[in-house]
Amino acid sequence: MVARKSLKGDYCPSARALDVIGDWWSLMIVRDAFDGMTRFSEFQKSLGIARNILAERLRTLVERGILVAVPTAEGRARMEYRLTAMGKDLFPVMVALRQFGERHLFAPQEPRSRLVDRAAGRPLRLDITAEDGRAIGPDEAVIEKVPEAG
Template identity: 80%
Template sequence: MVARKSLKGDYCPSARSLDVIGDWWSLLIVRDAFDGMTRFSEFQKSLGIARNILTDRLKTLVQSGILDAVPLGDGGTRVEYRLTAMGKDLFPVMVALRQFGERHLFAPEEKHSRLVERETGQRVSLDVRTEDGRAIGPDQAVILKIEDD
């Protein structure tokens, strides 16, 4: 098996982000955390993931600052996993993934889960805008790369 290359020192913010959350289990754990899950058993039941893989992904998410492991206070070793401020910053990423899936991976009338505002029930959507508020698409954007010395 080929060892995974670390992207921690990469100049690209996307690469560094993928170094932390670049596998589907981690993103699905984050999705479930946004849905209110906090316990190991809840994540395992929702995902059907092997205990050793879940343990590894939770440990990585905690070490990376995406989740906090908060002791339950029952005198035992059990913890709850809660999104940190850094973890909550993944909300737009999760919304973008949902929108991509809704747009491209479901038949027009196929049923799927929906993301709605808790208070009003209105659907949540995401678009990309410039600093001054104008909507922008991929043809109007360019990545300014760092030149090697």
């Protein structure tokens, strides 16, 4: 298997973020954590993932600060995995992925899960705005690159 290149020192924030959470199993674990799952068995049942792969992804998510492992009430041998503040900051990323999937990967009347406001039961929407409140799309944004050292 080819070793993964680290993006830890890259100047691009997207690259560094992908270095921390750049595989789909990890994002699916984070999705399930947002859905309230905390235990190894819950993640395994939801995802149908092999135990060794799940254990490795959970270990990596803990090492990188996305999840924290805490002993369960039953004792120290069993752990629960909870989102850290850093992990909770992935919420807009998960909403954006969901909106992309809803917009492009489902037929209009095809059944799908919904993400709703817990208090009101209404669907959520993620919009990108400038500091002054204007809606911004890809044509109105530009990445300011770090100047190359000469």
